[in-house]
Amino acid sequence: MASGYRPDIDGLRAVAVLAVIFYHVGITWMPGGFVGVDVFFVISGYVITRGLLREAADGGIGIAAFYARRIRRILPALVATLALTSLAAYWLLLPPQLEDYAASAAASALSVANLYFWRASGYFDAAALYRPLLHTWSLSVEEQFYLVLPVSLLLAVRLRLRPLWLPFGLVALLSLGLSVYAGRYAPTANFYLLPTRAWELLVGTLLAMAPGARGTLPLAIRQTAGLAGLAGILVPALLYTEATPFPGLGALPPCLGAALLIRLGEAEARRAAATRLLAAPPLVAIGLISYSAYLVHWPLIVLGRIALMREFGPSETVAVIGATLVLAALSYRFVERPFRHAPSQPPRLRPVLAAGALATLAMAGLGWAGVASGGLPGRFPDFRLRPVPGTETWNHRTCFLFADQTWQAWDAAACTRTGGKDGLVLLWGDSFAAHYVPGLIRHADRLPGRLVQYTAAGCQPTLGVASHVVPHCRDFNENALALIRRLGIRDVVLAARWGAQRDRDVPDRLRGTVARITALGARVQVVGQSPELPLDPAFLAYHQRRDPPDAAGRWRPVADLHLNEALRAALPATVTFIDPQAALCAGETCPFARGETLLYADTGHFSSAGAALAVERFLDAGLFAPARSAAVVP
Structure with a gap:
């Protein structure tokens, strides 16, 4: 089980992505759905570290192979989303809007979207509601983490640090402390930047490093722990608001809840009810397409609002959620899976790395062209933006x-x-x-x-x-x-x-x-x-x-x-x-x-x-x- 497929983790991904989608689409009973991103961070830290530790046990961590896998996993669906969103933006957005979009597209392609939005706005700003790529800040945080983690783990293994988890635990504590401090003195940086978010990913890393459970806990304890894990995610999703101090200590419940659920799912025998719930086929199905769902949901929402020039009605809200899942399923089937699963023979790393670099530079170049042109004003030659006093x-x-x-x-x-x-x-x-x-x-x-x-x-x-x-x-x-x-x-x-x-x-x-x-x-x-x-x-x-x-x-x-x-x-x-x-x-x-x-x-x-x-x-x-x-x- 430790090295095999975990359907409960896909179910946990489904809970996370649905919370984010419901929050972003404006469903009022889930004002704290943004905590779904924190759940994703914990899952990513766990899954990536578990894979790296398995490599280390089999003879060594291949850095180039790791990045090749990351490129195949992340880049195709991201590039497809950027391409389709850019096409829609070209037709819908007026020059100032397209200029801002193009800058964010370049930043997203280069995995620095979190830095761009940190400097450009706050996550909860009114203007943020009309930025189609705002959600890519979290992908940039993860990708920056991926630059650091494998190298750090490789050094720790080669230096034979014992216990292995200790330096990572210290970094996690420092990151959490920095997040608490920055929450008071630099709140926007606290939200967007890796140093104050790293502890959330490291929760998953430390969980992957934890020794296997000895013996089986009583069923009553496992059932209670499962409920506590679900509550750690769902209660903040239902009760937090944009006024809640976050991330900092406010992110602890969803992160620890996710970690607890992942840990409970490691035991094959007599699984807790929460684990069985997460492994239910409907949640697993959504979990499998969760990455693509996360990518497409926000551009659909933003560009839909801009096209309609108003908020969604109830039927339109349902339609957007449905369209998100349909597009995500198509992306998973025709974009993610063909690139994600390596052929039977060992993949050639240089072509993968070169293709990833080329796709990244191409998208960044298109973004730069949009910015340099001022948002391609020739599309709307009679549009004039004038200053408004106030x-x-x-x-x-x-x-x-x-x-x-x-x-x-x-x-x-x-x-x-x-x-x-x-x-x-x-x-x-x-x-x-x-x-x-x-x-x-x-x-x-x-x-x-x-x-x-x-x-x-x-x-x-x-x-x-x-x-x-x-x-x-x-x-x-x-x-x-x-x-x-x-x-x-x-x-x-x-x-x-x-x-x-x-x-x-x-x-x-x-x-x-x-x-x-x-x-x-x-x-x-x-x-x-x-x-x-x-x-x-x-x-x-x-x-x-x-x-x-x-x-x-x-x-x-x-x-x-x-x-x-x-x-x-x-x-x-x-x-x-x-x-x-x-x-x-x-x-x-x-x-x-x-x-x-x-x-x-x-x-x-x-x-x-x-x-x-x-x-x-x-x-x-x-x-x-x-x-x-x-x-x-x-």
Whole structure:
């Protein structure tokens, strides 16, 4: 069994890939499905190390042969996916989108996609939803690990290090410690880079190095252990959200759960129920195609959204999942298997390595051509991307803090944005609060005091919020209460991208935060989730360029329409609540342009013109009006 085929491991792969697909397609009951990637890491570390140890026991580790196997296993399906995705991108993506895509395609081909996306964006950013190759970051992490592991293992074997697992265990502990540290001080790097992810792969490596079990554990213990292993994966998948600090210690349950299930499956006799479940034919079938399913699912989702220019409906969600499995099965049958299984005679290594290098360079070259050309603008000669004013008024790094800044970087004098009145109005929130600054300045005469801007990227203005993206968010929010006390602020406006992290606890935290502010004697105004667009407004305007004037400039938003209802219900009747959807939109569509003037700077943030319109509507709807007996509903 130790050297044979393990159907339960394919079943575990199925659990991992389904969790990722369900999460990415937007199924609400699996907000933590991203942990499936961590399960894959553990499986990869185990399977690769087990094979290398078997080679070492048979006479030595062949580095060139190892890389030839990796090329046959990984590259054909990846190249096929990149080729088909690139063809679709050529027809669908406008020049700026294609330019970004081409850069990511080159990075994916060269196994540095994690480095590219680390520098370009965060995994949970709104912009990330429209990057067809974002998911290849995890493949790059694995491929970088494959560059290090066989050489390290070969050296350890030749040096006869005993126990063999010790140096790898020390590296795993260092990597985990670095991940915990980076989770607070460099969260995006923590998510994407090998040094902070290596421990997850090394969990599988250490498991492969562990001695075989002596004797058989009692059935009750094995059954309990199997349930614990499944729970370690499924509970985070069902309960984690994008607000959960991750990876770090948050990745321990799925990684240890996967390791426990793999270990239980090593025993042939009297297998635990969890092992038998994972070895069930339907899960095994999905596990066999899991690599191709992972490759194709995200391009299908992203390009589908771009083609439709909206989110998927329920039937479309099912269709995308079904199409993923069908395409994965075809890829497995006609791409993976022919290249993966070596012929009966020993394979010639040089042609395999040369072909792999050639395919990699060819894909990277095509990506470079797309970037160098600016996204092949000749495909859409009448498209023009113009700058949209708005974010330059946020006062970056002083009044709008970035993830690497603490609240001490904020400056009260510089962030008092209007003058001429007694009293202060505190605008507290994230970028979806900062985008109102141009409008609040524009309508300063209607404010009850001078505007004080207190905003931080990705930091929702609720006390106790945990954010792995902005590790200093909790302290930033606690300091807001000190500001209210110290400056004698009597009006506080809370605004945010409330639905950013699929966090079910937002209404409760908002209620508690409002209570704390009210206890300080300040009046609270809450601005709900503002409408978001499925694509950049410049792209929507281009697609509507031939529409009649009365229809152009409006689009159906993608933000959760029920979120504002939940926020309003959580607030006491004395708190003013403004629903931007109700204030700005008519029917099922919202304005994103007025003539040639764009009201959005990107898919979610208002431009200066949009902020002026929004604040005017909010003021008309009751923002800063005297307290009423019921929350304001525009």
